[in-house]
Amino acid sequence: MRPFEYIKPSTVDEATSFLSQNAEDSLIMGGGTAAVVLLHLGVVRPRYVVDLGGIGALRETTMKGSLHLGALTSIRSLERDPAIAADYNLLSEAASQVANIRVRNAASVGGAVAYGEPQTDTPVALTALDATVEIAGASGARQIPIADFYRGPYETALEQGELVVGINVPKPAANSVGCHMKFTIGSPENKPVANASALIALDPSSGKIIAARVVMGAVGGTPVVAASAAGLVGETPNDDLFADIAAQAANETDPIEDLRGPVWYKRRIAKVLVERALKCALQKSQG
16 A cells, blocks of 8 residues: 555535645545555555545434435444434435445445445435435535436546535435345345335325336446336336336346346346335335
């Protein structure tokens, strides 16, 4: 590991001011679960490591109509917070499936989003929940829908010197239920072959689906928002409908062949996961 200078700002302004002059030579560290590995392997050799851990404001979580997550909110807290589990069960469920407890205690939601890794869980659920990413830089602050935040594998809308400082998640519509599914080879701690988040809302009088969203991960360079989920709206949920929509959704993916399997296999897994996630969501809605 090449020596570097350790920088630990205490405010967002201090961090963005430093990065405005040194972004090209800096590695930004949130929870450190990815940054430390990159440093250890020599994948990156920064002059500065900017540790955001000293910025207390980035640890704040509030629920006032919508859910605000500071960028340093741990993945473990998403899993364990009873208020999040009650109103944002899809997010809590996805967080519980990330790696292992050690990683979840250290990893931050902002880091998971900013890293742009295709094979992860929380960004998929956040996309299904239509979250917004809060960004800060020396030139000011801005927000961007998370579905527009990702540009490709490990590539995001962040400009040089900008930071993810928070995530805003709107409260799901009444009678909404969600489910997150993933499939790994070997240990559950391994990167997924594919994962899927499904969110549906049912009309309590007719039982028909009035809103639906399906997002798949690890089967494209970015989270794949399934346009075919629109075919669920107005329909009475049933196994044949879910199987048909899942098949359509799988065809929207763009996986690569790698050590986790060939393209056809990953699409097959995506189909199964979407179908299961939809059935799971329906079962939850029925108590």
